[in-house]
Amino acid sequence: QTYDRIIGPRVERLTNITSNLDLNYGELNADFIHDIIIRTKIKSNTIFVDLGSGIGNTILYAGIATGCTGYGYELQQKLVDLANEQYKEIMTRGKLYGLEIGHVEFLSGDFKDIYINHPDFINILYSADVILANNRTFSPETNQFLYNLFLGLKKGAKVVSLESFEGFEPRGKQSERVFSDIKAYSDGKFYIATHV
Numbered sequence: 421q422t423y424d425r426i427i428g429p430r431v432e433r434l435t436n437i438t439s440n441l442d443l444n445y446g447e448l449n450a451d452f453i454h455d456i457i458i459r460t461k462i463k464s465n466t467i468f469v470d471l472g473s474g475i476g477n478t479i480l481y482a483g484i485a486t487g488c489t490g491y492g493y494e495l496q497q498k499l500v501d502l503a504n505e506q507y508k509e510i511m512t513r514g515k516l517y518g519l520e521i522g523h524v525e526f527l528s529g530d531f532k533d534i535y536i537n538h539p540d541f542i543n544i545l546y547s548a549d550v551i552l553a554n555n556r557t558f559s560p561e562t563n564q565f566l567y568n569l570f571l572g573l574k575k576g577a578k579v580v581s582l583e584s585f586e587g588f589e590p591r592g593k594q595s596e597r598v599f600s601d602i603k604a605y606s607d608g609k610f611y612i613a614t615h616v
Contacts, residue, residue: 448554452610453481459605459612460550460578462486464522469493469548471555471566476503476526478552480510483522491544492526493534500528532565546572556582564588570599573615584611 456478462468464487470478473492480503483490494500503526514521529537545551551573555563567588570579579585585599599613 448478450481453478454485455605456550456552456580456610457482457485460580462488462550464488464520466550467491467544467548468550468552469545470552471531472553472558473503473526474499474554476500476506476524478554479503479524479526480506483524484510484514484519487520487522489522490524491541491548492524493531493538493541494526494528495530497528500526531562531569534569542572545569546574548573548577550578550580553579553581558583570615575615577615579613579615581611581613582609585613586611 456462462482462485466486466488468479468482468488468490470476470490470492473479473494476492476499479490479492482488492500492503494503507524507526511521513519527538527541534541551570553566555566558566563583563585567585570585573579579599584604599615603612604610605612
């Protein structure tokens with residue numbers, strides 16, 4: 421109901437395809453999100469970060485389903501605004517139904533400026549248990565930046581991605597391994613990598 425109320429009337433404006441890969445928008449469906457929650461064992465004490473969070477569906481779904489703490493980071497401010505609208509509506513409805521919904525926050529900015537614009541977010545990212553990167557439409561430069569950013573993740577953190585980070589090399593740290601394994605799930609529809 422929240423999606424239909426907040427997003428439905430604006431959905432056509434969200435599906436713009438652009439030559440800037442980092443600005444393309446695509447939603448993940450509920451079955452896919454549920455599969456990620458199960459496979460990564462997201463629970464109420466999990467910190468879950470979505471890089472490229474769009475309108476916040478993934479973080480919101482996980483917060484409702486598990487009570488986890490969620491953070492979304494999105495390039496486009498208009499999508500962050502919609503995510504915050506959805507969260508407000510969900511919190512209102514959750515109170516009516518007595519639901520325990522996890523704490524959720526959404527931030528807007530370019531990943532490449534994260535150290536400048538949101539230095540506190542780095543601490544959140546590096547304490548996260550599960551990180552989702554809907555990176556199928558990200559530019560190669562953005563994927564490389566994220567791979568380098570993942571060098572600071574805590575041991576055992578899981579990175580879920582739609583395109584594998586296998587083959588990327590950390591800049592300046594050629595001998596350092598970032599992930600202990602990268603496994604494909606659902607016939608290559610997504611990957612889960614564990615930070616070493």
